[in-house]
Amino acid sequence: MGHIEAAPVASAPTALDTFLDDARDWCRGRMWIPRALLLLFLVYIFTVKFRDPTRWTIFYGITLGFHEMGHLVFAWAPHFITSIMGSVFQIAIPIICVIYFARQPDYFGMSVGGFWLSYSLYELSAYVGDARSKDLPLVGFASSEDLEHDWGYLLGAMHMLPADHFFAFLLRMAGLFAGVASCAFAVWLLVTMARSRNARGSV
Numbered sequence: 001m002g003h004i005e006a007a008p009v010a011s012a013p014t015a016l017d018t019f020l021d022d023a024r025d026w027c028r029g030r031m032w033i034p035r036a037l038l039l040l041f042l043v044y045i046f047t048v049k050f051r052d053p054t055r056w057t058i059f060y061g062i063t064l065g066f067h068e069m070g071h072l073v074f075a076w077a078p079h080f081i082t083s084i085m086g087s088v089f090q091i092a093i094p095i096i097c098v099i100y101f102a103r104q105p106d107y108f109g110m111s112v113g114g115f116w117l118s119y120s121l122y123e124l125s126a127y128v129g130d131a132r133s134k135d136l137p138l139v140g141f142a143s144s145e146d147l148e149h150d151w152g153y154l155l156g157a158m159h160m161l162p163a164d165h166f167f168a169f170l171l172r173m174a175g176l177f178a179g180v181a182s183c184a185f186a187v188w189l190l191v192t193m194a195r196s197r198n199a200r201g202s203v
């Protein structure tokens with residue numbers, strides 16, 4: 001009797017495969033040139049933040065607003081929680097933005113949110129790295145004499161103040177990863193949009 005081989009079983013698509021297929025469908029017929037110009041602007045800000053996380057950009061003011069909102073929303077909480085929630089809001093809002101665009105869906109909007117997360121991480125790294133030296137000017141609703149350095153207090157309370165530069169380095173690496181990943185995804189989306197429009201034009 002001859003040996004009968006079983007038919008190969010097709011593997012189920014992974015979550016990444018499904019995500020990329022959905023993104024390809026979303027790209028069809030969309031204009032890539034305006035988004036490419038926006039991407040250039042975002043990459044420019046990314047390079048600025050990579051060189052100097054403390055440089056002011058349009059995103060800096062927005063991020064600072066959410067940072068201060070975190071303190072206000074949790075003003076009722078214990079001092080440690082109130083202090084840390086400014087930084088939590090600063091990171092959480094860009095992440096929520098990414099999730100929001102994913103649910104729309106607006107895949108290019110996801111990359112914009114990812115860039116914002118990158119900028120916010122860079123800015124937070126500068127703040128954390130300043131915990132001992134306290135050279136950065138502080139901003140808040142209290143008078144200048146009453147302003148407290150969040151991370152000077154937080155790391156001091158956890159007896160981890162000498163590790164401020166280490167934590168700042170980790171945040172910078174996270175910001176670098178978020179920015180590079182967002183840029184790569186945005187470029188892939190733009191190439192997919194351009195190819196889909198070229199394919200429609202050749203039909």
